[in-house]
Amino acid sequence: DIQLTQSPSTLSASIGDRVTITCRASQSISNLLAWYQQKPGKAPKLLIYKASTLESGVPSRFSGSGSGADFTLTISSLQPDDFATYYCQEHNDYSMWTFGQGTKVEIK
């Protein structure tokens, strides 16, 4: 099974900051990585798939990059609505799919 490791586990940032979260896979997954945002008590929301394709309706301040085993999610200018937990998910496998352990973005 593919393992995903996110860093950092927690990130403290201020409004307007540029924020970067990384996700490393235990093996190459080409560009088949997705990112989700989850707020307390809510279901996750798909932000990005295939490493860099923005889901419809997601603000353009979110961007993704990477291929192989190393990926990043960047928020260009952090907004109040962005304080949440972010998960990566590999969608390379054909039989089982895994998530990273999550990165919580907190107010500094």
Add this chain to the structure above:
Amino acid sequence: QVQLQESGPGLVKPSETLSLTCSVSGDSITNNYWNWIRQPAGKGLEWIGRIHFSGIANHNTSLTTRLIMSVDTSKNQFSLKLTSVTAADTAVYYCARDSGVEVRGVVFDFWGQGTPVIVSS
């Protein structure tokens, strides 16, 4: 707009079977693939399993022996049964849709709101 809604008992006794149903509106259950994902309190997401109305199914290998999934096309619903539950199965359970590997890969674009399940005597 596609909507998913989980339903089922919120409390299950150890060693018994957890049963949940996901009702889908705004999309036909025959159009896509349907997933179960769970999240223990304060922890991360764990994919449980995936099913297509044709019978194609994928299971988390750690749960295969206890997992039963089904689709009811007449009700536009799909269901999860997890047998022999323990406290480790306590979590919020989500149902979610994916459009298939060929479309954009197995990514979960619509989710239910989640239903909490506690395993306790």
